[in-house]
Amino acid sequence: MSAMTPPPPLQEIIDDFQAMQGEEKIQLLLEFSRELPELPAELEEAAMEPVPECQSPLFLAVDASRRDHVVLHFSAPPEAPTTRGFASILHQGLNGLSADEILAVPDDFYLNLGLESIVSPLRLRGMSAMLTRVKRRLQQAT
Structure with missing residues (x-):
């Protein structure tokens, strides 16, 4: 895998978005929003890292205790x-991968989703900020 290629689970999501047009992309994004897993009982939002760049409250936690199997948790309100x-795209695309695979994800991979015509640049920067914070946590864990 080259340093500029998203890992296969994330590339599959990118391919799904690229196969759709306009309103279909919004529907797919909403589908992902419904698929974001609940936090495990032992993890509270208060113990997670906030991502203030997101327009809505978002918290994340990165478990890098095993470098070959990183576990990601995200919390955002249903509204x-x-x-x-x-958050769900990042969870489905990156959860369970190795730290090295996640660190190799291009920072601007989200541009390949083709959402810039239907989602504001400010919201897209929120996705970029989530990935940046995940990577920072992984770098701090080494």
């Missing part, structure tokens, strides 16, 4: 479907 959708 923030765009933010939840972005």
